[in-house]
Amino acid sequence: MNHRRESSRMPFLHGFRRIIFEYQPLVDEILECMDPLVQDMMVSPSAVVEDDRRIAALNNLLERNANSVYYQEGVSYSLLKMAEYGVVQAAEALLRGGADITFEDPITYYTSLHIAVMRNKPDMVELLVQEGADINRRDRVHESSPLDLASEEPERLPCLKRLLELGADVNAVDKHGKTALLHALASSDGVQIHNTENIRLLLEGGANVKATTKDGDSVFSYIIFLLGETVGGDEEEVRTIKSFCFQVTQLLMTHGANPSACPTYESLTHLCLKNFRLHFPLLRFLLEFGASYNCTLHGPSCWSGFSIIFEQLCSHLSGSEDDAFSVDLFQKAETVLELMASSSQTIKLPINFEINLSHLSGFHRKRISDLFTSLKQLEHSPPTLKQMCRVSLRQHLRPWPIDEKVKALPLPNLLKKYLLIDPSSSAEAAV
Known part of the structure; x- marks a missing residue:
């Protein structure tokens, strides 16, 4: 048992020892020769100019050591x-001198292309690819491609752009089935790491928004996770995370991502409906952008936005008085109901949809009952011409932000007010 464990470590130890005892002296000579260029690059990469003397010295050094065993x-x-340092001229000389472009670091197993990406050296990335480096090569430990690594940090955006320009496969997957887009999403914490521009670039480069990992994670799994992190969190961090989630969701939906998928734990719309008070701005965006308020695979029999809103209302208002909390909750619930009712000509409710009001106080019971009655009437009555026009106009003005487009219309203010949906309006207005 111990012998097997020791043997499994041997490749790591062997590679490390070879660096130290065998070819490190030559490496040290080369690095010493290139030290002025390396120092210039570290101080100001844009100011580095060709140093023919240094490159000539490097070429002489390589010639002198050409017969070395290592x-x-x-x-x-x-x-x-x-x-790593981004010294392109030295890299060119080393490649001319016989450097193996597929050589892996004996400890990390990264190639020079992986390292150039991690250190954000786009010119080096281009040189290596032009010299024959496999642009889609995966490292042997994590199976990360250069594009995966470039997607994971905002600072690596220049390398990400260069890799896409050079033809990197934007939808290649690692051993977990994760694409570069999913890497960019998974690496974003919404507080310190915001890969918004990386995500935008990948989407514009053709990244598949329907990609899923072998574990079933989708593009919205990471947004759902981050929103879960906001519960009880620091107020400033919560705002930052929500802002990031909003921006990324907009990007994903613009490129065709479906937030109302099945199962429910992968549905961003379902999460926002269940927590409509906390995630009201994002939910409003989803509905105005055209997200389905029912499961897009099975319809309302699987989950329905209307039933979720009434369930949450009854749950939150059980034993509650007419306080600021209940007022805010009602306003948001009514707005969401109206948004859903105004998103399509035909209301889709679950079969035999009913609500239980027995545990509510008289005030809340009547108000929720009135909302429910209005909704059922809307389902069973032919839509009025007024309602049909409202739905058609709002659909025509998609995607978000609809309200800004309504305000810009050459219409009387009374008509604009009818087209607009705001937290102070009630669901009865949709009837």
Whole structure:
């Protein structure tokens, strides 16, 4: 047992020892020769200019050591270091001198292309790809491609852009079935790491918004997780996370992502409906953008926005008095009901849809009962011409923000008011 464990460590130890005892001296010579260029690059990458003397010295050094037993390993490992520092001229000289572009770091197993991406050296990335590096190569440990690594940090956006321009496969998957887009989403914490622009670039580059991992995670799984992190969190952090989720959701939906999918735990719309008071702005955006208020796979028999809103109203108002909380809750619930009722000509409710009001106080019972009665009447009555026009106009003005487009219409203010849906209006207005 111990022998097997020790044997499994051998590749790591062997590679490390070879660096130290075998080809490290040559690497040290090369690095010392290139040190002025490396220092210039670290101080101001944009100010680095060609230094023919240094490159000539490097070429002489390579020629002197060409017969060394560990020559190729030494120059190949040096290429990894030049990729890290972004010294393109030195990398070119090393490649001409026989450096192996597929050489892996003996400890991390990253190639020079992976390292160039991680250090955000887009010019080095381009050189390596042009010199034959496999742009879609995956490392042996994590199976990350250069594009995966570029997607995971906002600072690596220049490399991400360059990789896409050079033809990287935007929808390639790792061993978990994760694409670069899913890497970008999974790496975003909404507080310190905002991969919004990385996500935008990947989507514009053709990233598949329907991609899922082997565990079933979708593009919205990560948004749902981050929204869950806002419960009871620091107020400022909560605002930052919600803002990030809003922006990314808008990007995803603009490129065809479906937030009303099945199962429910993968549905962003379902989450926002269940927590409509907390996530009201995002829910409003989803509905105005055209998200379904029912499960898009099975319809209202699976889950329905109307039943969820009434369930949440009854649950939150059980034993509650007519206080600020209940007023805010009613306003938001009424607005959501009206948004759903005004999103299509035909209301889709679950079969035998009923609500239980027995545990509510008289005030809340009557108000919820009135809302429910209005909704059932709307379902069973032919839509009025007024309602049909309202639905048609709002559908025509999609996507979000509809309200801004309504305000810009050359219509009388009374008509604009009817087309607008705001928290102070009630669901009866949709009837």
